[in-house]
Amino acid sequence: MSRKHDFSLGGPEEESSIDLTPMLDVVFIMLIFFIVTASFVKEAGIDVNRPDAPVTESKPEDANILIAIRQNDEIWIDRRLIDPQALRANIERLHAENPKGSVVIQANSKSTNKMLVKVMDSARQAGVYNISIAENRL
């Protein structure tokens, strides 16, 4: 009964199938937008511990390997001037003595980032991945 009625109205069959073309257009435009804006920025870097400036004091001092960078980019460990080439060996030795220790770099505010990253890289080569940075105004 109803079927006959529908047919007489002229094409409810066609009406029942929704035209998907506009939605497809929108979806494709969104797809293209997100593909184009997808920025896969590959930034290489070295993770630094959160510089907990006041908290660093509460850590046991002897548990850390302290490396100081002076304003003329000299590296001092244990009151000795260290050549940048020998840095890795020195950190390795200190790390072997104290495997739980993390590296704390005390960088002078006038020292350059180049030396800081060099020290961090040497520490990582020596197997210490726990690195924090403290500022040293001396």
Add this chain to the structure above:
Amino acid sequence: MRKKNQMGGEEEEAAIDLTPMLDVVFIMLIFFIVTATFIKEAGIDVNRPFAPTSDEQADAAILVAISANDEIWIDRSLTDPPNVRNVIEKLHQENPKGSLVIQADENSTNEMLVIVMEAAKVAGVANVAIAALKD
């Protein structure tokens, strides 16, 4: 005409079934929406120091650049050191899970680096890394 329709006819055969393509397109759309991370680029290119052990920072959301003459650039604008914290806080709210990468020039001083790191800490950024050149 109607009779043909009723017989299961040519009209239906002529229209291609778009449903599988729609499925694929929607899945691609959802993938790209989900993976879309809107990284705030710093806006200047710096001379990164060389560090072979550096690894790729996958979840970087904010890039802060420090130029060779100690200018701090965030989100394509020059930022004053006292202002860095506010800017980082604002950007961090947009993407709270993202980490911060400091692109410091190899000749920049560590004073600026520490200023940015302190600001990031106060702003609540969980993970801070220093950009380096892998090879």
